Amino acid sequence: MTIALPARSRRRRRFPLPLVVGGGMLAAQLLLALFPSAFAPYAPDSFDYNALMQPPSAAHLFGTDNFGRDVLSRVIHAYSVDMQIAVFATVLPFFFGTSVGAVIGYAGGMAETIFGRLVDAIITFPFLVLVIAIVAVLGPGLINMYIAVGVVDWVFYARLAVAEVKVQKRLDYAEAGRAMGYSPARIVFRHLMPNIITPLIVYWMTDMALAILLGSSLGYLGLGAQPPIAEWGVQIADAKNFMATAWWMSVFPGIAIVLAGLSFSLTGDGVAETMRTRR
């Protein structure tokens, strides 16, 4: 009996509550994103002119919009788009920024000084303004949004990676790698990387939550996903003139955004906590 107690408490520490809740929510939403048709009762763009702006009912759980489209089905189908935004907008900045940052941090010297200046300059641009400006020039749409985010976003990962590598490269195991005659690339990517990756993954989680906010904001402004695609920001933009008369049109996409954002940040917190205790 006495042996069972510490074992149980250790297991509990390995999966902290935020990770369980956030991860669970995230898994459920990924399922919706991957197989929307399996869960949505209607097609996202099927019009029913006999059921315009119907309040929630048994036939339409979240009601219908001004074109008679089922709001629930559109919210579910939007998972594919918004989850895609979360991943696609951030995955390249994550890999590129982390690699570049790790190399710069390991090299130090001139490269690091120049990079520092670049970071200082880039953070003076209001992120959203710069992304909007780039999308404005490239034209509205998801691909151009990914490009616009990517151009700016990698810097934040790189900055984090530089700081982490600067600490790790002075430790004994990195020194040992050099003494063994390993190439800098091998030391950076095989030995240092596993030790710096945790804070970057945590930041990635936060960044995906931010990407969803950004994606829906651009969708709302008409610069991201284009109607009639079901995307939460687009849905809310469609609903903005009916806020008082048909609240269901905007409230459910709004809740979806909040839940998606929350699940990413909870998962991030949970990953951070797990890694801290493991260290």
Next chain:
Amino acid sequence: MHLLLYVLRRIIQLIPTLLFIALVVFLLVHLLPGDPASAMLGDRALTADVNRINHDLGLDRPLPVQFLLFLRNLAHGDLGRSIQLHESVLSLIAQRLPVTMLLTAMSALIAVALALPLAFLAALRRDREADILIRGTFQVGLSMPVFYIGLLLLTFFGAYLRWFPVGGYGDTFAGHLYHLFLPALTLALSLSAVLMRNLRQAILQVIGAEYVDFARAKGLPARLVLFRHVLRNALISTVTLFGLQIGTLLGGAVVTETVFAIPGAGRLMIESIYGRDYPVVQGTTLCLAVVVSLTFLLTDLAQVALDPRLSR
């Protein structure tokens, strides 16, 4: 003396930053697929018009020359002319930017007014109900996009309760403040969440410091300890964060002005995007970035005022 040198050094550091901003904004228009003139004029443009605009904008010259010309015009306060509104970009921005600045300043004030007391409350009641409630509410607030918070406030306080106007800017200064209250609150909510979280953490750290124990031990009343010792030191990192958030705030202002139909620089930018009015897009991006870099300068100076050791 130290202080003066520090201020000078910071101002000199601003120059390369401003040059970089100019370079990025300059290159922005050159990202356009094809040539800017045909993009501006649309599909049905005549070749002669395209060539004329390209020539007027100096787009037929080599890139470095164009950049130098761009810088020379900037130095003369010439940001080009709006294609849609047939007005100089600078005067358009001069009309609109004060609105954005007032909105941003109001929301910063509201955010601080919300974050300060709540951060203290949360820190002093750490891990109790009040703390959990405050942090939980703000976590949800952080996951909500600005435009949605705006629409919710607009619907409830504007359309339903009719306490506030649903848009516009008013005619008098009091009218401006009244019209901008809801949009400012919209922006303030997410900023105060960020500030609150940071300040709570900083207060918890400072409260454990020896000089706070000492102040308490020498019999200072709790209120004095909190304000003179804890708050002042906890504020240093929060001021830095506040400065870094100005960019986010201005980005949010672009969205909020669109939601509330406020005639500010942000809405000008969005409208110019819809109208393919690239000189205006360029000009607003430039001005907003300059505002951010000036704010960075101000927050650095504020930090030094809070902790003079930082100037060395």
